[in-house]
Amino acid sequence: MVDISRGSALGTSGASELFQLLRDGVPRTRASLAQSTGLARSTIAARVDELMRLGLVTPVADAASTGGRPPSQFALNPAARIVLAADLGASHATLAVTDLSGTVLVERSEPKDIALGPEAVLGWMVEQGLALIEGLGRDRRELVAIGIGVPGPVEHSTGRPVNPPIMPGWDRFDVPGWVQQHLEVPVLVDNDVNIMALGEQALAWPQIEHLMFVKVATGIGSGIISGGRLQRGAQGIAGDIGHVRVARGSDVPCHCGNRGCLEALASGPAIARALREQGVDAASGGDVVELVKRGDIDAIQAVRQAGRDIGEVLTACVSLVNPSVIAIGGSMARAGEHLIAGVREVVYTRSMPLATEHLAIVQSAAAENAAVLGASMLAIHHVLSPEGIDALAAR
Numbered sequence: 001m002v003d004i005s006r007g008s009a010l011g012t013s014g015a016s017e018l019f020q021l022l023r024d025g026v027p028r029t030r031a032s033l034a035q036s037t038g039l040a041r042s043t044i045a046a047r048v049d050e051l052m053r054l055g056l057v058t059p060v061a062d063a064a065s066t067g068g069r070p071p072s073q074f075a076l077n078p079a080a081r082i083v084l085a086a087d088l089g090a091s092h093a094t095l096a097v098t099d100l101s102g103t104v105l106v107e108r109s110e111p112k113d114i115a116l117g118p119e120a121v122l123g124w125m126v127e128q129g130l131a132l133i134e135g136l137g138r139d140r141r142e143l144v145a146i147g148i149g150v151p152g153p154v155e156h157s158t159g160r161p162v163n164p165p166i167m168p169g170w171d172r173f174d175v176p177g178w179v180q181q182h183l184e185v186p187v188l189v190d191n192d193v194n195i196m197a198l199g200e201q202a203l204a205w206p207q208i209e210h211l212m213f214v215k216v217a218t219g220i221g222s223g224i225i226s227g228g229r230l231q232r233g234a235q236g237i238a239g240d241i242g243h244v245r246v247a248r249g250s251d252v253p254c255h256c257g258n259r260g261c262l263e264a265l266a267s268g269p270a271i272a273r274a275l276r277e278q279g280v281d282a283a284s285g286g287d288v289v290e291l292v293k294r295g296d297i298d299a300i301q302a303v304r305q306a307g308r309d310i311g312e313v314l315t316a317c318v319s320l321v322n323p324s325v326i327a328i329g330g331s332m333a334r335a336g337e338h339l340i341a342g343v344r345e346v347v348y349t350r351s352m353p354l355a356t357e358h359l360a361i362v363q364s365a366a367a368e369n370a371a372v373l374g375a376s377m378l379a380i381h382h383v384l385s386p387e388g389i390d391a392l393a394a395r
């Protein structure tokens with residue numbers, strides 16, 4: 001039983017606390033809400049009425065005809081509000097407007113260089129976001145939050161990128177403050193891998209509370225969901241596995257200044273470089289993927305070895321966070337089973353049996369949509385929290 005009789009220690013109202021039971025979208029009766037909370041039927045009725053007044057909860061028709069009686073079940077109304085989700089990549093940006101269940105209502109993707117700087121990129125995001133909302137025939141006042149993913153480290157509490165290597169002009173830039181000059185709603189910012197973990201979980205593993213998302217592309221990083229929550233660590237760097245040393249690469253220099261980093265051995269550019277040293281014509285990670293798809297044996301072996309290197313680092317991660325799912329995404333995941341097979345080979349051999357007994361190591365299901373879906377979930381999680389619901393009620 002959840003004690004929601006007096007709201008939380010953060011001073012949230014009873015209605016916003018009750019909403020936490022209804023936000024999963026499963027229809028419930030007032031009686032079942034009273035039973036699971038221990039609250040009086042009259043209290044439940046008043047709080048349900050308040051949530052209906054906000055439009056967040058809606059009556060759901062009973063399966064059997066009630067012969068003209070009013071419906072007795074209630075559930076989250078995902079259509080009540082909208083959020084704007086932005087996946088701002090190194091050279092490409094995707095925007096989506098979603099409802100409160102994360103269903104994409106409209107999406108737009110176009111080339112956009114993050115190195116243009118924050119004002120140019122965020123200005124584009126605001127302008128295009130408003131155009132998408134207008135195109136849907138929705139009022140901009142229905143927008144309740146914005147979730148943004150960027151390709152660099154972010155101090156999540158302030159929404160400021162910190163020393164992002166490929167984002168000139170963005171260091172310590174107040175992203176929420178700038179966006180809120182134009183759209184006065186909460187703005188949540190996180191790095192791309194963290195939001196990809198949220199997107200993957202929402203799309204493919206909604207019941208899974210322990211999940212790692214590993215992005216293998218130009219760089220390598222991971223997002224960790226543990227106990228149902230994204231784990232950012234003290235400074236937002238949790239899951240940044242690209243510069244962990246792997247045994248095979250002791251003399252390989254990395255752009256970070258160290259030697260033997262995972263990223264220097266198993267990223268797309270690193271695999272391409274290794275192939276070139278063998279005389280194979282591969283300029284980029286994309287070329288490597290194409291070679292693998294054509295069945296090139298050298299490329300397949302190089303990708304499989306990269307999988308083993310990634311598996312070496314993930315073996316330590318499995319011991320540390322004991323996930324039930326590891327989803328491999330990013331552009332190199334398009335090389336398919338060869339990369340995953342290398343990861344599995346090492347993780348399943350080197351981990352303790354109990355840790356791998358129910359561990360699935362799979363290709364990302366959300367694929368290129370993981371980030372924009374995750375940006376939407378970042379915004380929705382904020383909006384539907386007890387504090388978020390209170391803020392909506394106060395608007």
Ligand SMILES: [Zn+2]
Binds near residue numbers: 242254256258261264
């Ligand atoms: Zn490094």
